[in-house]
Amino acid sequence: MQRPTNLNESQWQAVRHTGSHVLITAGPGTGKTHTLTHRMAHIIPALKSGEKVLAITFTNKAAGQMKDRLTALGVNSAQLFVGTFHSFCLKLLRDYFEHTALPKDFKVAWPQDITGFDKETLERISRMKSSQLAIDPNEAYKEAYKAYQSYLRQKSWIDFDDILREALLLLEDENIAGQLRRQYRYIFIDEYQDSNIIQNALLKILARDGVLLTAIGDANQSIYGFRGSRVELFRRFQEDFSPAQVLTLQENYRSAPSLLAASGQVMGGLELLAKLDTEGKLVIHAAATDRAEAEYVAHQIEKLIGGFDMTSCRRARHSLGDIAVLYRLNAQSHVLSKALEYLGIPYQISQKVRKALVYADENVLGQNEEQVEYNVEKVSLMSLHAAKGLEFPIVFIGGCEDNLLPLDLTGMKGEEQEERRLFYVGMTRAKEQLYLTSARRRQLFGRTLIQNPSVYLADIAEELKAYESSKHNAPKKDPDAAQMKLF
Amino acid sequence: MKFIADLHVHSKYSRATAKNSDLENLYLWAQYKGIHVVGTGDCVHPQWFKELQEKLEPAEEGLFKLKEKYAKPINVQIPKSCRGDVRFMLSVEISNIYKRHDKVRKVHNLIFSPSFEAARKIQKKLGDIGNIASDGRPILGLDSYDLLRLTLEADAKNLFVPAHIWTPWFSAFGSMGGFDSMTDAFGDLTGHIFAVETGLSSDPPMNWRLKELDDFILISNSDAHSPAKLGREANIFDTDFSYDGIYQALSDKKDKGLVSTLEFFPEEGKYHFDGHRVCQVRWNPKETIQHKGVCSVCGKPVTVGVMSRVEILADRPEGEKSKRWRPFKNIVPLPELIAEAKDVGAAGKAVQEAYMNILAQLGNEFTILLECPVEDIRRVAGDVLAEGINRMRQGKVEIAAGYDGEFGTIKIFKPGERRRIDKQMALF
Numbered sequence: 032m033q034r035p036t037n038l039n040e041s042q043w044q045a046v047r048h049t050g051s052h053v054l055i056t057a058g059p060g061t062g063k064t065h066t067l068t069h070r071m072a073h074i075i076p077a078l079k080s081g082e083k084v085l086a087i088t089f090t091n092k093a094a095g096q097m098k099d100r101l102t103a104l105g106v107n108s109a110q111l112f113v114g115t116f117h118s119f120c121l122k123l124l125r126d127y128f129e130h131t132a133l134p135k136d137f138k139v140a141w142p143q144d145i146t147g148f149d150k151e152t153l154e155r156i157s158r159m160k161s162s163q164l165a166i167d168p169n170e171a172y173k174e175a176y177k178a179y180q181s182y183l184r185q186k187s188w189i190d191f192d193d194i195l196r197e198a199l200l201l202l203e204d205e206n207i208a209g210q211l212r213r214q215y216r217y218i219f220i221d222e223y224q225d226s227n228i229i230q231n232a233l234l235k236i237l238a239r240d241g242v243l244l245t246a247i248g249d250a251n252q253s254i255y256g257f258r259g260s261r262v263e264l265f266r267r268f269q270e271d272f273s274p275a276q277v278l279t280l281q282e283n284y285r286s287a288p289s290l291l292a293a294s295g296q297v298m299g300g301l302e303l304l305a306k307l308d309t310e311g312k313l314v315i316h317a318a319a320t321d322r323a324e325a326e327y328v329a330h331q332i333e334k335l336i337g338g339f340d341m342t343s344c345r346r347a348r349h350s351l352g353d354i355a356v357l358y359r360l361n362a363q364s365h366v367l368s369k370a371l372e373y374l375g376i377p378y379q380i381s382q383k384v385r386k387a388l389v390y391a392d393e394n395v396l397g398q399n400e401e402q403v404e405y406n407v408e409k410v411s412l413m414s415l416h417a418a419k420g421l422e423f424p425i426v427f428i429g430g431c432e433d434n435l436l437p438l439d440l441t442g443m444k445g446e447e448q449e450e451r452r453l454f455y456v457g458m459t460r461a462k463e464q465l466y467l468t469s470a471r472r473r474q475l476f477g478r479t480l481i482q483n484p485s486v487y488l489a490d491i492a493e494e495l496k497a498y499e500s501s502k503h504n505a506p507k508k509d510p511d512a513a514q515m516k517l518f
Numbered sequence: 519m520k521f522i523a524d525l526h527v528h529s530k531y532s533r534a535t536a537k538n539s540d541l542e543n544l545y546l547w548a549q550y551k552g553i554h555v556v557g558t559g560d561c562v563h564p565q566w567f568k569e570l571q572e573k574l575e576p577a578e579e580g581l582f583k584l585k586e587k588y589a590k591p592i593n594v595q596i597p598k599s600c601r602g603d604v605r606f607m608l609s610v611e612i613s614n615i616y617k618r619h620d621k622v623r624k625v626h627n628l629i630f631s632p633s634f635e636a637a638r639k640i641q642k643k644l645g646d647i648g649n650i651a652s653d654g655r656p657i658l659g660l661d662s663y664d665l666l667r668l669t670l671e672a673d674a675k676n677l678f679v680p681a682h683i684w685t686p687w688f689s690a691f692g693s694m695g696g697f698d699s700m701t702d703a704f705g706d707l708t709g710h711i712f713a714v715e716t717g718l719s720s721d722p723p724m725n726w727r728l729k730e731l732d733d734f735i736l737i738s739n740s741d742a743h744s745p746a747k748l749g750r751e752a753n754i755f756d757t758d759f760s761y762d763g764i765y766q767a768l769s770d771k772k773d774k775g776l777v778s779t780l781e782f783f784p785e786e787g788k789y790h791f792d793g794h795r796v797c798q799v800r801w802n803p804k805e806t807i808q809h810k811g812v813c814s815v816c817g818k819p820v821t822v823g824v825m826s827r828v829e830i831l832a833d834r835p836e837g838e839k840s841k842r843w844r845p846f847k848n849i850v851p852l853p854e855l856i857a858e859a860k861d862v863g864a865a866g867k868a869v870q871e872a873y874m875n876i877l878a879q880l881g882n883e884f885t886i887l888l889e890c891p892v893e894d895i896r897r898v899a900g901d902v903l904a905e906g907i908n909r910m911r912q913g914k915v916e917i918a919a920g921y922d923g924e925f926g927t928i929k930i931f932k933p934g935e936r937r938r939i940d941k942q943m944a945l946f
Contacts, residue, residue: 350623
């Protein structure tokens with residue numbers, strides 16, 4: 032069979048691979064979803080009647096996009112289940128309800144519904160439930176866990192983590208597991224670097240007896256350790272699923288070569304092959320204060336989209352939807368949004384990551400999905416975490432400072448390697464222009480902090496960086512305004 | 519009844535506008551100019567909306583007047599010769615910035631509403647989409663098509679008018695951020711647009727050169743950023759003095775309610791010709807073609823002005839009229855004429871004093887520009903201004919065309935001519 036022109040050699044190899052499990056290491060912009068969907072489209076026509084493909088995505092939105100792509104490739108949706116782990120497991124709990132210990136009228140508990148437990152306790156419990164197959168008897172939060180579980184039971188609720196845990200219990204029934212294996216002959220999992228131990232256990236049960244697993248992801252983009260994700264699962268793939276082939280996609284079709292070089296340097300010399308010849312621009316801007324930083328960002332955005340009135344207009348290739356402003360902490364968004372608002376620049380702050388995980392459950396979906404009635408473009412403001420999987424021609428990363436990237440504030444400390452990966456994820460969102468900004472003085476959580484630049488900036492070669500001073504070009508006065516003094 | 523309307527204006531809540539762009543000053547200047555219906559501008563801006571509700575009261579159907587208590591202190595400032603009724607019509611301009619077919623589009627659009635309820639509905643919908651409080655002319659990442667849909671959904675009697683359609687940077691036909699046809703921009707909803715605004719840099723004959731524009735009636739407004747700039751362009755109606763009258767005159771292709779328009783000399787507009795202001799390169803369309811659109815000073819593409827853009831899109835020869843054509847008159851604002859007659863800057867105090875003096879004796883500015891016998895003007899304002907107005911009426915003015923954001927400059931008198939005119943007249 033000829034290689035289709037829209038797949039490169041390594042993508043084509045990944046698409047055609049047969050006979051074993053496969054782990055595809057796919058760096059940013061290497062055509063991960065493209066390859067995955069083509070592989071699915073390649074496999075599905077060979078399925079026997081009644082057989083299906085199970086595709087697990089990281090978010091519900093990603094599931095929707097994958098379905099769209101598969102439809103475009105002419106794949107019959109009847110032979111597919113595409114969804115998050117949560118949506119798949121919830122479906123299992125409903126389909127095999129009588130084999131579970133769940134109350135008849137069980138409902139999914141939304142985080143905001145849960146009362147009587149503080150945030151930290153809930154986070155600890157959640158991490159415990161997503162990282163321990165059997166709850167450790169020495170666990171410090173064991174009592175709180177018990178209280179929480181009986182609170183849920185009393186309400187006939189099941190929380191996000193329990194959806195997976197209950198499904199795992201269900202699959203201990205070998206009859207059910209066998210049924211599923213006969214049905215789902217191929218399993219695809221996206222963003223494998225961010226899966227947790229429970230999800231791994233589910234896969235181990237399902238991907239057996241001839242069922243073949245295709246996992247795709249990038250260990251350098253594992254950023255959900257705080258939620259129980261285990262990047263070592265990625266490295267352990269060949270032990271967990273044997274025999275398994277490991278393939279790598281290295282050709283990057285997203286970023287300008289200079290930006291790719293810069294992000295590679297941050298990851299310690301990692302080399303992806305730049306396939307685009309667009310001219311990249313990496314700007315370093317150090318502002319005096321967080322407000323000045325935000326004003327700089329806002330003025331740059333106005334310039335980039337070519338100005339808003341007759342006096343500041345210039346040619347532009349970009350509009351509002353092409354630009355993202357990223358930051359480590361949601362607390363940074365306030366001052367940024369103020370500055371954008373002041374210039375009248377439309378923006379949206381993307382919802383919290385937790386919401387992006389929303390599983391496909393019609394009963395609960397409606398109330399949380401914003402109805403998009405009109406086509407509206409806005410500048411996107413979001414945390415680095417929320418930016419995962421997205422790409423923008425122009426990306427600003429605010430607060431490139433030594434205690435924000437890596438995060439090291441009182442009571443908030445990120446795992447060092449994971450913080451670096453997070454910064455890498457942010458950098459690799461940019462296609463053409465990347466602005467890394469910082470402030471010398473920053474108001475954060477009611478305190479004034481004196482800041483130094485992030486150590487990551489020093490990892491980028493000087494010749495790739497363009498320094499811009501704090502003097503932004505304020506829009507010139509309207510000549511009309513001068514003439515208005517006429518009378 | 520016959521009346522003059524200037525429907526595109528901005529309040530003090532828009533960027534780069536005069537601080538006195540408020541209802542009282544619009545009311546005042548409308549009378550100086552001789553305008554009877556003024557667009558409020560900015561009517562979805564929360565504070566301006568509040569002010570409009572507070573200071574206006576319903577007059578004729580869909581039109582509003584300044585409440586007596588706000589009008590009274592202004593009335594005493596207005597010479598008796600200029601006093602007249604002023605009505606407001608709810609209006610707003612939206613700056614749409616979005617990508618379509620992979621190109622950045624920047625299109626300004628006007629919306630008119632027949633009632634506060636209708637305007638409120640638009641305000642609510644736009645408020646849900648973006649920020650309407652930072653700028654009286656809100657910037658929205660909304661497709662023009664969607665704005666039109668939203669406008670019609672809010673109230674069937676809302677009017678949607680693409681603004682200054684030729685302006686390079688911010689308009690439906692603009693060379694920099696526009697489309698090649700109205701249907702490209704507005705698709706299946708194009709039929710819900712009845713009128714387009716020609717803008718300062720184009721006059722009706724330039725617009726007649728596009729057959730597509732036969733489906734629209736051409737209107738002209740000042741886009742004033744300060745009350746003193748009202749009436750740079752305007753529309754003369756002879757129809758029912760109401761929103762419905764205006765709506766009918768624009769929407770019904772058989773209606774003759776829009777009688778004519780008053781126009782800037784298009785060369786005076788900021789974007790008539792092509793070029794680079796900074797490089798001081800000013801080209802007519804032919805010169806631009808000769809240079810392949812590339813500036814001879816900086817080597818970058820020049821800002822393509824209205825004249826060139828019309829030439830590119832035109833599908834009808836010069837000199838032919840469109841189906842819905844209306845007569846028009848070119849005018850020069852009276853303060854500019856006074857300045858030209860006195861050979862001083864238009865912003866000076868001498869001009870201001872002369873302006874008020876002439877208005878007090880002869881009536882509002884439009885009356886003076888359009889109707890006053892030259893003899894009367896001569897008696898009150900002297901020979902040079904009278905001759906200046908006479909020449910303006912005959913179109914005998916010389917204009918260095920505007921380009922790349924620079925207004926064109928008008929010359930009515932040659933060097934030494936003013937003295938000669940004064941002298942000649944003294945002989946009689």
